[in-house]
Amino acid sequence: MGNKIAIVGSGTMGSGIAQAALSSNYNVVVIAHSEQGKIDGSKRINAVFEKAVAAKAITAQEKEACIKNLQISTDYAAISDAELVIEAVSEIKEVKESVLKQIEAHIGNSTVIATNTSSIPISALSGALSAPSRFIGMHFFNPVPVMKVAEVINGASTSTETINKAKEFIESLGKIPVQVKDSPGFIANRLLMLFINEAATALDEGVSSKEGIDAIVKLGLHHPMGPFELADFIGIDVCNDIMLEIYKDKNDMRFKPSNSITTLVKEGKLGRKSMEGFYKY
Ligand SMILES: NC(=O)c1ccc[n+]([C@@H]2O[C@H](COP(=O)([O-])OP(=O)(O)OC[C@H]3O[C@@H](n4cnc5c(N)ncnc54)[C@H](O)[C@@H]3O)[C@@H](O)[C@H]2O)c1
Known part of the structure; x- marks a missing residue:
């Protein structure tokens, strides 16, 4: 090169x-x-x-x-x-x-x-x-x-x-x-978007708070960031676009963005880059 x-x-x-x-x-x-x-x-x-x-x-x-x-x-x-x-x-x-x-x-x-x-x-x-x-x-x-x-x-x-x-x-x-191999979401986002979307669905269902879910994932599963902290870091719009692409390509409902993600995008709350996403910065 x-x-x-x-x-x-x-x-x-x-x-x-x-x-x-x-x-x-x-x-x-x-x-x-x-x-x-x-x-x-x-x-x-x-x-x-x-x-x-x-x-x-x-x-x-x-x-x-x-x-x-x-x-x-x-x-x-x-x-x-x-x-x-x-x-x-x-x-x-x-x-x-x-x-x-x-x-x-x-x-x-x-x-x-x-x-x-x-x-x-x-x-x-x-x-x-x-x-x-x-x-x-x-x-x-x-x-x-x-x-x-x-x-x-x-x-x-x-x-x-x-x-x-x-x-x-x-x-x-x-x-x-x-x-x-060439495939929607490759490896990283195929795994990660499913995880973030499932966390958001659990939040929408009222299973726990965002702080609760992030704490369980960080302290119980030993991830460096919880799914909502990570989604804010990546950008909620970026997550939404990636989920939609994989959803369309694989025709797999599990990748259809959850209500909370769709709502944040509509409100322009795109994560750290816009000073508010799941959390305020
Ligand atoms: N954010 C992440 O964590 C992450 C990680 C890996 C890969 N990606 C991928 O990287 C790419 C960029 O994501 P990002 O997070 O930097 O998004 P971003 O929103 O921060 O940046 C996108 C940039 O594209 C520019 N842009 C839009 N249309 C353009 C055009 N026609 N010509 C030139 N520039 C144009 C915008 O002005 C903006 O600066 C996406 O494909 C995303 O999926 C993102």
């Missing part, structure tokens, strides 16, 4: 992947959706570096050296010489398809295109591209700089060369790539 990579999307994951790649000495260009997206993305990336400086994990000089390799733009022309482009926009198939078409129109023939989708099958998204052999799923976990694994998902047309390049990139970030 060459030294320049691009990320489309400056939200939670786009910023996280950018920060991890900058820390591994890549030149990184982030394509934001708007001028505000540029400002927000830049703030997010800076904040993670600031935390690392405060924790004495890196020096202020090392932070500056990384940040100077970052470019944030709204113009796709900036991705033309990237060797890898990672799509990290909202979990909506039509949005991703339109972004993938834009990416393909602006890159060279050997560039690998990856998607950070949490749930949409790679073979379903690859229809948007004219050369799907260079397209792959690269599912990072949140927060990217901390989590040590990424799912690698090959579509029906993904080439072995593309798979190898994707694994090599993930390893270069100090993470372990795990290859999983």
Whole structure:
């Protein structure tokens, strides 16, 4: 993999992947959706570096050296010489398809295109591209700089060369790539969304309070976060979109978002990023 990579999307994951790649000495260009997206993305990336400086994990000089390799733009022309482009926009198939078409129109023939989708099958998204052999799923976990694994998902047309390049990139970030079969939700979200949705259904049924359910899961099952804390951390809208994608693809009612999740999305209570979700921040 060459030294320049691009990320489309400056939200939670786009910023996280950018920060991890900058820390591994890549030149990184982030394509934001708007001028505000540029400002927000830049703030997010800076904040993670600031935390690392405060924790004495890196020096202020090392932070500056990384940040100077970052470019944030709204113009796709900036991705033309990237060797890898990672799509990290909202979990909506039509949005991703339109972004993938834009990416393909602006890159060279050997560039690998990856998607950070949490749930949409790679073979379903690859229809948007004219050369799907260079397209792959690269599912990072949140927060990217901390989590040590990424799912690698090959579509029906993904080439072995593309798979190898994707694994090599993930390893270069100090993470372990795990290859999983193309299937709605892959492994992580197939398990996790069922768990969060069942917790929300139990809450809707009045079986326990959100604090009670989170305490049982943390203290009894030894998870680091309860399902509601985690849903707020991921983003309630992101959880809702992922559940809907898996529900549609598998036609499995267990993934139909529970009432409390649907209501929070309607009210714009999207979790930590909007200062309120299941909890207030
Ligand atoms: N949040 C998580 O914990 C998590 C974990 C792993 C994977 N993912 C996946 O990563 C992707 C992004 O999720 P996120 O949590 O960063 O969401 P987010 O809502 O924080 O960010 C999405 C970003 O996409 C941008 N966007 C929307 N349409 C766009 C377009 N047409 N062009 C350019 N940018 C556009 C938005 O402006 C926003 O900045 C999704 O596919 C999600 O499923 C999320």
